[in-house]
Amino acid sequence: MSEPLLSVSNLRVDFVTNAGRARVLDHVNLSLKTGEIVGLVGESGSGKTTLARAILGILPANAARIESGEIWFEGRDLLKSPAEIVARDVRGRRITFVPQDPFTSFNPVFSIGSQIMEIMRWKSPDARPNRRNWWQRYPRERRRADLARVLELLRIVQLPDPEAILAKYPHEVSGGQRQRLMIAMALATEARLIIADEPTTALDVTIQAQILKLLRRLTSERGVSVLFATHDLGAAHEICDRVVVMYAGQEVESAPASVFFRAPAHPYTESLLASLPSRERGIRGIPGEIPVLVDPPAGCRFHPRCGRASDACRRIRPEVSAPVPGHEVRCYHPLVRRPTEVHS
Amino acid sequence: MTGKAMAAPLLEVEGLRKYFPVRDVWGRRTGWLKALDDVSLAVREGEILGVVGESGCGKSTLGKVIMGIHAPTAGSIRFEGEDITDRRRAGKSGLRSRLQYSYQDPGASLDPRWKIGASLNEPLAIHTRLDRSERQARIGEIIRAVGLPETHLDLYPHEISGGQQRRVGLARILTLKPKLVILDEPTSGLDVSVQATVLNLFLDLKHQFGLTYVFISHDLAVVRMLCDRVAVMYLGRIVESGPIEQIFSSPRHPYTQSLLAAIPEIGGRKVTDDFWLEGEPPDPTSLPSGCRFRTRCPRAIERCAQEDPGLIDRGGGHADACLRAGES
Amino acid sequence: MQTAFYLFRRLASDRTALFGACLVLLLILTAILAPWLATHPNDVAEFHPAERLKPPSAAHFFGTDRMGSDVYSRLLFGARITITIAVIAVGTAVLIGVPIGLVAGYYRNWVGDLLMRISDIFLAVPQIVLAIAIAQSLGPSIENVILALSLTYWPFWARLVYAETTRAMNETYVEAAIALGVPAPRIMLLHILPNISSSIIVRTTIGMGGTILTAAALGFLGLGPPPPTPEWGRTIAESREFLPDAWWYATAPGVAIFLVVMGFNLLGDGLRDILDPRTRRERE
Numbered sequence: 018m019s020e021p022l023l024s025v026s027n028l029r030v031d032f033v034t035n036a037g038r039a040r041v042l043d044h045v046n047l048s049l050k051t052g053e054i055v056g057l058v059g060e061s062g063s064g065k066t067t068l069a070r071a072i073l074g075i076l077p078a079n080a081a082r083i084e085s086g087e088i089w090f091e092g093r094d095l096l097k098s099p100a101e102i103v104a105r106d107v108r109g110r111r112i113t114f115v116p117q118d119p120f121t122s123f124n125p126v127f128s129i130g131s132q133i134m135e136i137m138r139w140k141s142p143d144a145r146p147n148r149r150n151w152w153q154r155y156p157r158e159r160r161r162a163d164l165a166r167v168l169e170l171l172r173i174v175q176l177p178d179p180e181a182i183l184a185k186y187p188h189e190v191s192g193g194q195r196q197r198l199m200i201a202m203a204l205a206t207e208a209r210l211i212i213a214d215e216p217t218t219a220l221d222v223t224i225q226a227q228i229l230k231l232l233r234r235l236t237s238e239r240g241v242s243v244l245f246a247t248h249d250l251g252a253a254h255e256i257c258d259r260v261v262v263m264y265a266g267q268e269v270e271s272a273p274a275s276v277f278f279r280a281p282a283h284p285y286t287e288s289l290l291a292s293l294p295s296r297e298r299g300i301r302g303i304p305g306e307i308p309v310l311v312d313p314p315a316g317c318r319f320h321p322r323c324g325r326a327s328d329a330c331r332r333i334r335p336e337v338s339a340p341v342p343g344h345e346v347r348c349y350h351p352l353v354r355r356p357t358e359v360h361s
Numbered sequence: 362m363t364g365k366a367m368a369a370p371l372l373e374v375e376g377l378r379k380y381f382p383v384r385d386v387w388g389r390r391t392g393w394l395k396a397l398d399d400v401s402l403a404v405r406e407g408e409i410l411g412v413v414g415e416s417g418c419g420k421s422t423l424g425k426v427i428m429g430i431h432a433p434t435a436g437s438i439r440f441e442g443e444d445i446t447d448r449r450r451a452g453k454s455g456l457r458s459r460l461q462y463s464y465q466d467p468g469a470s471l472d473p474r475w476k477i478g479a480s481l482n483e484p485l486a487i488h489t490r491l492d493r494s495e496r497q498a499r500i501g502e503i504i505r506a507v508g509l510p511e512t513h514l515d516l517y518p519h520e521i522s523g524g525q526q527r528r529v530g531l532a533r534i535l536t537l538k539p540k541l542v543i544l545d546e547p548t549s550g551l552d553v554s555v556q557a558t559v560l561n562l563f564l565d566l567k568h569q570f571g572l573t574y575v576f577i578s579h580d581l582a583v584v585r586m587l588c589d590r591v592a593v594m595y596l597g598r599i600v601e602s603g604p605i606e607q608i609f610s611s612p613r614h615p616y617t618q619s620l621l622a623a624i625p626e627i628g629g630r631k632v633t634d635d636f637w638l639e640g641e642p643p644d645p646t647s648l649p650s651g652c653r654f655r656t657r658c659p660r661a662i663e664r665c666a667q668e669d670p671g672l673i674d675r676g677g678g679h680a681d682a683c684l685r686a687g688e689s
Numbered sequence: 690m691q692t693a694f695y696l697f698r699r700l701a702s703d704r705t706a707l708f709g710a711c712l713v714l715l716l717i718l719t720a721i722l723a724p725w726l727a728t729h730p731n732d733v734a735e736f737h738p739a740e741r742l743k744p745p746s747a748a749h750f751f752g753t754d755r756m757g758s759d760v761y762s763r764l765l766f767g768a769r770i771t772i773t774i775a776v777i778a779v780g781t782a783v784l785i786g787v788p789i790g791l792v793a794g795y796y797r798n799w800v801g802d803l804l805m806r807i808s809d810i811f812l813a814v815p816q817i818v819l820a821i822a823i824a825q826s827l828g829p830s831i832e833n834v835i836l837a838l839s840l841t842y843w844p845f846w847a848r849l850v851y852a853e854t855t856r857a858m859n860e861t862y863v864e865a866a867i868a869l870g871v872p873a874p875r876i877m878l879l880h881i882l883p884n885i886s887s888s889i890i891v892r893t894t895i896g897m898g899g900t901i902l903t904a905a906a907l908g909f910l911g912l913g914p915p916p917p918t919p920e921w922g923r924t925i926a927e928s929r930e931f932l933p934d935a936w937w938y939a940t941a942p943g944v945a946i947f948l949v950v951m952g953f954n955l956l957g958d959g960l961r962d963i964l965d966p967r968t969r970r971e972r973e
Binding site for chain 2 (some may be wrong): 294
Binding site for chain 3 (some may be wrong): 428429457462464469470471472473474475483484487488547618
């Protein structure tokens with residue numbers, strides 16, 4: 018059993034709001050192996066974006082409180098390591114981020130090329146990590162090497178005319194092109210883990226297909242792991258090796274993709290798949306609403322909307338159980354299905 | 362509803378064009394953005410017509426032009442037989458009560474400083490001559506129809522959840538008992554489970570009030586679920602239209618084919634295994650000559666650069682705009 | 690009215706805003722109760738040359754001025770002048786400027802543009818310079834001060850409301866109201882105005898402070914109400930030749946102006962924090 022690349026254990030994050038303390042992440046566990054693409058699936062309020070940001074260390078400092086937990090990455094606990102080391106060596110370098118709306122990640126008044134090269138100056142694989150003064154000169158040879166690396170990557174992500182793109186400004190390129198740029202930048206620093214937060218949600222479906230195809234190919238070629246947070250089950254189906262489902266701040270199921278889509282074990286997962294529009298099934302929603310996290314239900318947070326809820330569900334959150342090796346679920350009454358039943 | 366097949370369509374759009382001027386820094390016009398370029402369609406009473414396409418295809422503009430939010434550059438719009446193309450000439454207030462438009466987030470159409478009851482009362486106060494008790498009765502009927510309690514009428518929008526705000530927004534449109542409602546991206550950005558609830562609500566309201574919908578969306582799975590007929594748009598033109606199942610099972614236009622091929626299929630094959638469409642739509646201010654899809658089309662031939670195909674009905678109400686679709 | 694209580698609670702929790710509110714309240718009470726609070730109420734008109742320039746004592750809390758009148762009592766009556774000028778000038782400017790801004794912002798046609806250009810012309814000149822010019826040509830009196838101040842202040846309101854209205858026009862609920870066929874005046878009065886009112890309230894409060902300062906400046910320059918009116922600015926002007934010996938003469942009105950302006954500013958800042966829609970609503 019190889020050591021996981023990323024291991025989140027027992028992470029509890031609260032947000033301080035006007036209405037009280039919102040328990041956004043409730044002792045969440047997650048692990049990711051090298052070269053694996055893991056989908057983090059959840060609806061709004063599930064905590065998937067908070068989890069992604071916690072791993073990157075970019076939670077809003079004034080509102081977020083990390084109450085407990087550990088995030089192990091490449092042999093160090095990111096929560097206990099000094100912030101400057103994490104900022105310098107890990108974030109943007111070993112772990113990179115592809116956001117939902119790449120437009121706002123770019124500064125509109127600088128050219129794309131200047132912004133990319135600025136990142137490469139500090140975060141390129143050749144950058145010397147221990148001399149991080151802002152007045153440090155950017156040695157010409159290294160700059161040339163980095164530029165070549167960037168141009169090569171722009172070609173790999175199928176951006177037409179890479180030199181021209183570098184000269185353009187963010188508003189002059191389309192959404193699909195910006196997302197390709199973000200992917201190129203995520204790969205440029207030779208990261209081991211890419212965290213993608215709804216990277217294709219804002220894109221048209223044909224562009225989404227192109228981007229997912231690209232992402233899938235590049236990450237498998239380079240052995241890069243991806244944590245793919247999304248509420249779009251279709252996108253997760255396209256690209257993920259394994260899927261983890263979150264509901265209201267709790268992770269409820271983790272399964273290999275093939276099993277996940279055909280034979281989910283958790284009632285919420287099953288309801289979620291069933292509510293996808295389908296000619297045969299008609300339209301089925303999930304009764305009830307997503308709970309307010311300031312005062313969440315006790316025990317398993319899905320119990321108010323679950324048809325199988327019992328007393329135990331209402332009191333104590335279920336532990337992890339594995340009906341089949343590799344398929345973990347947190348439920349006292351998991352569904353047991355024959356894998357041949359298909360959700361389509 | 363089959364008897365209605367012979368009746369005139371509820372809404373008819375003919376040769377509709379909407380061109381936006383493109384100006385440079387000094388305000389001189391450098392070209393035209395052809396948001397709608399010769400669009401014609403008909404909506405029958407009681408049906409749900411889907412209008413699908415990706416960003417820039419013009420579907421939102423179509424909704425707004427039909428509604429009168431934008432004036433068309435050319436073409437005509439007929440509603441219940443009456444020409445409504447020029448909004449200033451046509452009798453406006455009667456029209457408003459029969460033809461309504463719902464924004465992507467109907468909840469955002471509520472004034473945050475008005476109580477919900479007041480927001481629902483406003484359309485009635487302006488467009489009808491009902492007295493106070495009649496208006497109250499209608500409001501009560503509508504708010505119950507969208508599944509909310511009458512006590513909500515005394516609340517402000519920020520005091521209810523987003524989903525409930527959405528329902529109130531829809532209720533406001535329905536107070537005037539319209540015949541046709543244009544729904545513009547009603548499920549965009551919604552969680553899957555919420556989306557299902559919203560779609561069910563649309564269907565319930567349709568049955569209860571005998572509504573006709575024009576359903577504008579980029580989400581093909583939802584459109585397939587809900588619509589009777591669909592029109593596929595690309596860069597301001599309808600490239601294919603017809604009964605929903607025919608379009609989905611045997612699409613003829615290469616763009617429709619690529620669009621359908623791009624939809625992920627849970628539990629089925631992976632789109633990304635063999636998805637073929639590449640590149641992006643061309644700059645809408647400088648469209649390619651001839652067929653606007655030819656720059657990305659795997660079946661393009663020389664003729665495609667010379668002729669700009671219109672919609673051809675090849676039978677059964679299934680029309681497409683491809684020169685080569687008729688070939689075997 | 691639950692919003693009023695909510696606002697009051699929020700206000701009470703903000704110390705500086707509360708302090709500001711107290712100062713403003715103090716001003717209002719002083720102005721109303723001047724005849725009863727003053728130790729020498731007749732000193733507004735009378736003078737006692739024998740008592741001139743006496744330092745503060747038990748009989749004269751803030752000493753006496755060059756005519757022997759009680760500085761304290763004249764100060765209290767001066768509060769009335771201050772409030773009158775501020776309220777009427779700001780009120781008039783708001784009543785002129787807000788409708789102009791609303792209409793210009795709603796219709797966005799050549800009429801609106803013309804009005805905004807006129808506002809721009811007025812705004813290009815510093816308010817005090819313009820006010821001096823107007824007051825100078827019309828002569829020193831309280832009415833002319835008010836006139837000068839309102840004429841130079843309305844363009845600010847027109848510009849502000851114009852900007853807020855154009856922003857509000859992009860809001861979905863306004864677009865929806867237009868699409869619904871709501872008549873324009875109704876939209877402007879019932880939809881746009883309530884939603885920009887918080888901005889207007891905040892600026893009005895802060896504007897009172899600024900107006901008082903400008904009015905005092907006009908009084909200082911001799912362009913305000915003529916003697917023996919106990920206007921604060923004029924009092925300071927009178928005191929100049931007796932400084933630094935008769936320090937109480939200038940200090941009292943000076944501190945009064947300072948406290949009043951600060952009060953309005955703090956209150957206005959506090960109101961801005963409270964009425965800012967981002968901090969106002971819990972569930973968004």
